Structures are given as C-alpha cells and as structure tokens.
Amino acid sequence: MLRELTHSELESFPSLDWSDISSRLTPQNRRSLESVLETQNGSDLSLEESYTLANSEGDDLLGLLVAANMLRAELAGNIVTYVVNRNINFTNICFVGCKFCAFSRGPREADAYFHSLDDMARKALEAWEMGATEVCIQGGLPRDLPRFYYRDILRAVKNAVPQMHIHAFSPMEIVYGVELTGMPLADYLSMLRDNGLSTLPGTAAEILDDEIRHILSANKHSTAQWIDVIRTAHRCGIRTTSTLMYGHTETPAHWVRQMRLLREIQSETGGFTEFVPLGFVHQNTLLFHQGLARTGPTLAEHLKIHALARVLLAGSINNLQVSWVKLNRQLSQLCLHAGANDYGGTLMEENISREAGATAGQYTSPEDFQSLILEIGRIPAERNTTYSRINIKLPLDEFSAEQALEAEFA
Numbered sequence: 001m002l003r004e005l006t007h008s009e010l011e012s013f014p015s016l017d018w019s020d021i022s023s024r025l026t027p028q029n030r031r032s033l034e035s036v037l038e039t040q041n042g043s044d045l046s047l048e049e050s051y052t053l054a055n056s057e058g059d060d061l062l063g064l065l066v067a068a069n070m071l072r073a074e075l076a077g078n079i080v081t082y083v084v085n086r087n088i089n090f091t092n093i094c095f096v097g098c099k100f101c102a103f104s105r106g107p108r109e110a111d112a113y114f115h116s117l118d119d120m121a122r123k124a125l126e127a128w129e130m131g132a133t134e135v136c137i138q139g140g141l142p143r144d145l146p147r148f149y150y151r152d153i154l155r156a157v158k159n160a161v162p163q164m165h166i167h168a169f170s171p172m173e174i175v176y177g178v179e180l181t182g183m184p185l186a187d188y189l190s191m192l193r194d195n196g197l198s199t200l201p202g203t204a205a206e207i208l209d210d211e212i213r214h215i216l217s218a219n220k221h222s223t224a225q226w227i228d229v230i231r232t233a234h235r236c237g238i239r240t241t242s243t244l245m246y247g248h249t250e251t252p253a254h255w256v257r258q259m260r261l262l263r264e265i266q267s268e269t270g271g272f273t274e275f276v277p278l279g280f281v282h283q284n285t286l287l288f289h290q291g292l293a294r295t296g297p298t299l300a301e302h303l304k305i306h307a308l309a310r311v312l313l314a315g316s317i318n319n320l321q322v323s324w325v326k327l328n329r330q331l332s333q334l335c336l337h338a339g340a341n342d343y344g345g346t347l348m349e350e351n352i353s354r355e356a357g358a359t360a361g362q363y364t365s366p367e368d369f370q371s372l373i374l375e376i377g378r379i380p381a382e383r384n385t386t387y388s389r390i391n392i393k394l395p396l397d398e399f400s401a402e403q404a405l406e407a408e409f410a
C-alpha cells in the first residue's frame with residue numbers, strides 16, 4: 001500500500017539498512033535494485049523498470065535511497081570531494097529570455113554589468129592566489145558580443161594564470177559563438193581548446209525534451225543542439241559535466257529518459273566527468289509567477305533524483321554532485337546519503353541561484369566543506385576538475401581507524 005512519507009521518515013532514512021527495508025518493497029522494485037546492487041551497473045534496467053523506480057513512493061522510495069547509498073559506497077567509496085574554484089559570470093546581459101532565469105538583464109537596466117578582459121584576468125589571478133585550481137566562466141548572451149570574445153576571455157585568463165584550469169561556456173554559449181564566428185562547431189571548439197579551454201559545463205540542459213524546453217525558453221537551443229555540442233566537445237578532447245534541472249514542469253519520466261540519454265553518450269565518448277541534478281529555484285522567476293511551474297522540488301523529489309541518478313548511471317557516470325547553492329546545508333548532507341559523492345565548488349561568487357531566490361550563500365570555504373563532510377562521517381578531499389587528482393588535506397588522526405585506512409589508499 002503506497003503512502004506519502006513524512007518529513008521525519010524521509011530525514012531518518014540514513015539510519016536504515018537494506019535488511020530493514022528490502023522485505024517491504026514491491027517485488028519489481030526489489031528485483032530491480034537487487035540486480036543493480038549485484039552488477040553495479042544501471043544499464044541492466046529496462047525503460048519500464050526505470051520508470052517504476054522513478055515513481056517510487058513510501059517504502060519503495062526508502063528502499064531506493066538506501067540502495068543508492070550502498071551503490072555510492074561501492075562505486076565512489078567514503079570520500080566526498082570538492083573543488084576550490086571561482087565562479088565568474090562575466091556579464092548578466094542576455095537576450096535569450098529563459099523563464100526560469102532571474103539572473104539576466106537587458107542592456108539598459110541599472111544593474112546590468114559586463115566585466116572587461118582585464119577584470120577577468122584580475123579575478124582569475126585573485127582566485128589563484130586564494131588557492132583555486134579552477135575558474136568556472138559563464139555569462140548571459142549579449143547581442144553585440146565581439147565575434148571572438150569567448151576566445152579572448154580564455155587568452156586573458158591564461159596570460160594572467162597559465163596553470164589555471166578553465167571550465168567555461170555552456171553549450172548555449174558555444175552555439176552562440178558558432179553563430180557569431182560562422183565557424184563549424186568542431187573547428188570552433190578546437191580553437192577554444194587550443195586557447196586554453198580545459199572543460200565545458202554541461203549546463204543549459206535543463207530537461208532535454210523539446211516540448212518542455214519550449215515552455216522553459218522559446219529561444220534556447222534544441223535538445224539535438226545540446227547533444228551535438230557535447231558529443232563534438234568530447235570528440236575534440238574537451239570533457240564536460242552533465243546536468244538536469246528538476247522541480248518545475250517535468251515528470252519523473254523525463255528524468256529517466258535524460259539519464260538514459262547521458263548513459264548512451266557516455267558509452268560512446270566517455271567524456272562526462274560527473275552528473276549534477278539542479279533543483280529549480282522558483283521564487284523570482286517568470287516561470288513560477290506565470291503559473292507555469294510548481295514551487296520547486298519537494299524533499300522527496302530532491303532525495304529521489306539523487307538516488308535515481310546513482311542507480312541509473314551506475315557504471316557509467318560514477319561522480320554525482322550535490323549543488324550546495326540550491327540545497328541548504330542539511331539537505332545537501334542528506335543527498336550525500338542518497339547516492340552523491342561530491343560537493344561541487346567553493347564558487348567564491350555565486351550569482352545565478354541567489355538571484356532566483358536561493359539563500360545558501362555565494363561561497364563555501366574548503367574548511368566549511370570539510371566540517372560538513374566530517375559531520376556525516378565521511379572523508380573530505382579536495383579534487384581537481386576532472387577528478388584525476390584527489391588530495392586529503394586533513395591529518396589522518398582526524399579520522400577513525402577505518403576511515404584513515406581508506407584515506408591512506410585513496
């Protein structure tokens with residue numbers, strides 16, 4: 001019998017073991033979860049089985065959360081990573097008009113801004129001096145952007161700090177850069193790579209379904225264009241993240257189809273470094289005020305999407321990030337119990353979620369990340385953007401004997 005879980009039942013799921021919950025699951029969900037736990041591979045699930053998991057409620061949902069946490073322990077261990085980075089939104093001027101966005105401004109609005117190349121170089125240098133290994137650069141799309149401006153930003157940053165990892169430009173900005181320059185996509189991406197672009201954020205994905213995309217933003221690139229940019233970037237040796245925005249007009253079936261699409265791309269290219277579910281922050285958006293979207297995700301949805309991603313992406317994309325700017329402190333910790341293994345970046349100056357109404361702040365220091373991670377009994381470690389280097393900063397005597405052993409061999 002399905003029943004809605006109370007907040008306190010949801011919040012206490014981390015104390016459950018598989019043996020406490022497995023006998024209470026419906027037979028199909030139990031079979032699905034046991035099969036992924038055994039093979040550690042989400043590709044074993046059919047579309048129907050995946051839809052059923054995505055619609056889990058009551059004990060089935062608790063079982064999904066517990067199974068995701070077990071899979072996380074197997075696939076990513078007990079280390080929770082973070083990256084020391086600086087977010088730089090080089091302009092908030094944008095003509096696209098996405099209805100879920102409260103960040104963009106018209107060029108004549110009083111608080112419109114546009115950072116010069118010198119500003120970008122200075123911000124990157126400041127970030128480097130504060131210990132950042134990455135700058136994450138994205139912005140609005142202004143109509144009169146100089147044709148090679150994205151390339152020029154890369155040059156300015158690299159001149160100032162040659163060792164900085166530049167994680168920059170959403171697929172939407174890449175589509176715009178191609179339009180501005182008239183270059184073929186692969187040539188354009190290769191030019192950016194040769195001028196210092198290291199990785200690309202897999203943002204601007206929202207929901208990769210054109211009907212939903214049309215509601216969210218009539219002017220944005222299509223699903224096919226997003227896939228094309230990502231596949232081409234991977235083929236050019238530029239790895240990317242992958243994202244999904246949830247809690248607005250979509251259904252769990254959209255989550256399933258998007259995760260399966262990401263698996264398919266990953267099996268061809270191996271280019272995704274991580275998956276990041278991004279909860280819709282509704283307060284200051286047109287989408288919400290026009291009555292087109294619900295009021296952001298519920299607690300059950302936040303937990304479910306992280307757990308579902310861990311299960312469906314198991315064996316394909318094994319790094320699952322919580323977006324601390326969109327979740328609060330306690331909720332991000334709960335999502336780390338529901339399958340996630342990464343806290344994302346320190347950011348230093350987060351703007352986009354804050355403008356939409358998020359209250360988690362603009363910066364989380366490495367020390368704050370370390371405390372949040374230790375509070376949930378896991379091992380904090382700084383990583384680089386591509387997860388190829390992991391550095392445990394705390395002395396091993398801060399950990400239990402078991403954790404210290406895992407930390408030593410990380």
Ligand code: SF4
Nearest residue numbers: 094096097098101140
């Ligand atoms: S999400 Fe990006 S492209 Fe859309 S309106 Fe906001 S700044 Fe512009």
